[in-house]
Amino acid sequence: MSTSMSTPGSTPVRVRMAPSPTGSPHVGLARTALYNWAFARHHGGTFVFRIEDTDKARNTEESYDSLIDLMQWLGLSWDEGVVVGGAHGPYRQSERTEIYADVLTRLRESSYTYDCFCTNDEVEARRKASGSKVMGYDGFCRELSDEQRSAFEAEGRSSIVRFRMPDGSITWNDLVRGDITFETEFVPDFALCRANGDPLYTLTAPVDDATMEITHVLRGEDLLSSTPRQVALFDALKELGVAKETPAFGHLPYVMGEGNKKLSKRDPQAHMALYREQGFLPEGLLNYLALLGWAIAADRDVFSLDEMVEKFDIKDVNPNPARFDLKKAEAINASHMRLLSIDEITHRVLPFLKDAGVVGDPVTDPDAQMLELAMPLVAERINKLTEAAPMLGFLFVDEADFERDPADVAKLLDETGRGVVQASYDALSGLHEWSTAAIEEALRVALIEGMELKPRVAFGPVRVAVTGKRISPPLFESLELLGRERSLGRLQSALA
């Protein structure tokens, strides 16, 4: 796969993806996973898959399952993490509470944090009174005296632990955006845990990245503004011996929906499950997702995952938000469909044919044989896996259940159409050899020459009579596959 390993002398690359199991997986998440995966594979590093489930109220097991399922479907393998385990586990934050409790204790014993007794209302009231333009916590409890503490405790107030942001500014060299600087006066002291002691994301993410020895954090742009807090916390964690190094950060652009809005979970287009159901190929979808912020070359946009791994460089990632365009996603997917062999397409289409009831499960031998003959006819005319079933149905259906599209019947099996069908029946019923070439010859003689019809006028009614639809695989081949008996029967029943 990749030949370029991590830079000589540097520590091996370790990246992670760390979704929260809320709702169904999102395309933005998949794109982030892909970039992390490609980055890891390019550098011969390790890809860690961890779950950030500290928000008990919002997490669901269904969501967790769908995350695993999605990653497996996409084929983005991870080296360490949930399911596969590893040396830095456990990989679900809900199972790491002792780790956070321990770090929190050590942080409290240092001067990096302080206990805060304020309520939101108090903070807000003080902000209004002072006229400060800076929102968020004002540092009121930073220098509490023992007496003040005791007084608050005597009142029965609960407290949380806040991280004390240092003075000055915090700068990091963002992997996709370059130097970014925040003055810490605009980054308020932040909470590390809830009043009940439960750790918050602000604590768990850096602690996990530290203990899992993550070297590069590639995540969504929405987390950019929390980065100065994490950089500051990492300084403390290094001091305490919890972290070795502060990871490099890279903030990936948003994936947008219609308009100027980030693709939200409410938007049906946002959900990865939809694309799987619609018959997208994982490699096609991945290819499209890769394009949302990255290009493999100036004049190319269809490529394999291996090629992406070889060429992927985080420095080439575009910082501006990208809009998800279904049409282009489908076009890219179609290109990947055409890259597949007939056998492979058949294999991928099969589950969809079963779902649609076109073939049974398991597939019978005659059906399997028919499929082998029919797939070459449809393979190159479908752009998604789901498109095969409606095209092939007429070949597999029992004669008793065969139906024609009423609209197509109305349109094409009118007076002239029925005449055409009758002529076709006459021409084909006496045919000695039931082959594509013989069928075509007979029909052309009867309809084009005999009736002096234009081909598109001549074959439309026959198509509807035999396949039930105006749109079908090539007609003469279809007739051959259908067989003499069924073909003639359908021509006849179309006249009834």
Add this chain to the structure above:
RNA sequence: GCCCCCGUCGUCUAGCGGCCUAGGACGUCGCCCUCUCACGGCGGUAACGCCGGUUCAAAUCCGGUCGGGGGUACCA
């Protein structure tokens, strides 16, 4: 409000001071192929947000401005 990020065809992008009368792809329009559909082929359409500055030369560098987005939680 304040802080931060972003700004090339409708969309995704290439572009890192001269190769740019800005390239590719999707879309769209027209034509060709053609038994339908799809594929394929050919051609057209369409962009550097704006204003200053630096420079012999700017889409590329700098400043400002406008516009969009995000953050400002005991969510992640």
